[in-house]
Amino acid sequence: MVIIMLKVLLVYFSGTGVTRYFASLIRDEMEKRGYRCDSLNLEEYLDLPTLWQKKPVALNYTIRAEVKRPLGKYPWPYQDLDTALKTAAENPVIANLQQDWAGYDLIGFGSPVYSFRPAPVMIRFLLDLPVFKKKIRAFSFATHDGAQGDFEDFMKNILSRKGFKFVGHLDQSFIYSASAIIRKSFDHLKTGRLLVRKSYQARRNIFIFLEYIHSLFYGIPYWYKGTNLFDKLLGMPYRFLYSFGVDFLLNNLLFGYGIHKDECIQCMTCVQQCPQGLIELDDEDYPIRHYHCMYCLRCLNWCPTNALYFSNLTKDKARFPGPEVLLEAAMQDSLDDRLRDG
Numbered sequence: 001m002v003i004i005m006l007k008v009l010l011v012y013f014s015g016t017g018v019t020r021y022f023a024s025l026i027r028d029e030m031e032k033r034g035y036r037c038d039s040l041n042l043e044e045y046l047d048l049p050t051l052w053q054k055k056p057v058a059l060n061y062t063i064r065a066e067v068k069r070p071l072g073k074y075p076w077p078y079q080d081l082d083t084a085l086k087t088a089a090e091n092p093v094i095a096n097l098q099q100d101w102a103g104y105d106l107i108g109f110g111s112p113v114y115s116f117r118p119a120p121v122m123i124r125f126l127l128d129l130p131v132f133k134k135k136i137r138a139f140s141f142a143t144h145d146g147a148q149g150d151f152e153d154f155m156k157n158i159l160s161r162k163g164f165k166f167v168g169h170l171d172q173s174f175i176y177s178a179s180a181i182i183r184k185s186f187d188h189l190k191t192g193r194l195l196v197r198k199s200y201q202a203r204r205n206i207f208i209f210l211e212y213i214h215s216l217f218y219g220i221p222y223w224y225k226g227t228n229l230f231d232k233l234l235g236m237p238y239r240f241l242y243s244f245g246v247d248f249l250l251n252n253l254l255f256g257y258g259i260h261k262d263e264c265i266q267c268m269t270c271v272q273q274c275p276q277g278l279i280e281l282d283d284e285d286y287p288i289r290h291y292h293c294m295y296c297l298r299c300l301n302w303c304p305t306n307a308l309y310f311s312n313l314t315k316d317k318a319r320f321p322g323p324e325v326l327l328e329a330a331m332q333d334s335l336d337d338r339l340r341d342g
């Protein structure tokens, strides 16, 4: 029997690091099978501010915010997907990907779930792709907090329109990075242990998914039911309510952009990192944030001095430290245990 070594590419975006971590688990499992697996972190590959401030494809609640309070100062309106698909023009910066990716057998596209959909930066990137003539097999992958809604259908729709052959979806709920901003304190160790448990679960799901992928290429029948059944059962009413609930919570309870001016070193990192271009400088050159924030937490996570918070309700509360830090805390703990036990 001839064993063909699959060449796989993982293209991903990660706001706070969880999807990046999931991509690394997928790569590990693929390499164990002898596949060659390359990764492309959009953040390292592209000048993100240029990509995502171009014509943002917005989340449901930012579209509603736009209706309530238009961003008069900015030259672009938000777009919904249908409009964006109709008006999408090829981006010359990534036009060469059609050739660069021609050698891959399989490409995975991964993103966090934001408001039941892929993150706007992933959507924008996919919209900007040329239409591929060679039908490369593609799958989507996501990390989320338990409700991924339309993510898979959304990715299937865009990827198919871009000429890929969509073959499946892989996802994992890990840890509640989005809720970190409203917790009183963030227990690194507790969350680190949870991450270790979830990682085992993730590896099992990845294994099942790769059995299915293997069957696609090597012709062994395998029935893959996906891990998205719970979401499918929840249905539209739940999504609708959740989406408006998020809108209410974010815009009424967390609304605001607080800054400890004495801690801000005016480095502009937050301005540079905001995926929606929503942070401006005030008259004294301190950052101020627009109403349409999608709470991706990047400005908080990137601020070197921890000077930012969302509102009085979230002031002095935790921010998400990212999986690498959490795993380190959990590993240090088990090391301490072992040292104690001699």
Ligand SMILES: Cc1cc2nc3c(=O)[nH]c(=O)nc-3n(C[C@H](O)[C@H](O)[C@H](O)COP(=O)(O)O)c2cc1C
Pocket (backbone or CB within 6 Å): 013, 014, 015, 016, 017, 018, 019, 020, 111, 112, 113, 114, 115, 116, 117, 143, 144, 145, 146, 147, 148, 174, 175, 176, 177, 178, 294, 295, 296, 297
């Ligand atoms: C703006 C925003 C919207 C989110 N919407 C959802 C959602 O609809 N469903 C869900 O399960 N998780 C949601 N989450 C949680 C993220 O999907 C989750 O924390 C993810 O693992 C983050 O991945 P990252 O670290 O790669 O950015 C949301 C998070 C943010 C910041």
Ligand code: SF4
Pocket (backbone or CB within 6 Å): 273, 274, 275, 276, 277, 278, 279, 289, 293, 294, 295, 296, 297, 298, 299, 300
């Ligand atoms: S202001 Fe901060 S949290 Fe809001 S969209 Fe921009 S980077 Fe994300």
Ligand code: SF4
Pocket (backbone or CB within 6 Å): 259, 263, 264, 265, 266, 267, 268, 269, 270, 271, 287, 302, 303, 304, 305, 306, 307, 308
């Ligand atoms: S990233 Fe932090 S320190 Fe830098 S300008 Fe923004 S708030 Fe100030």
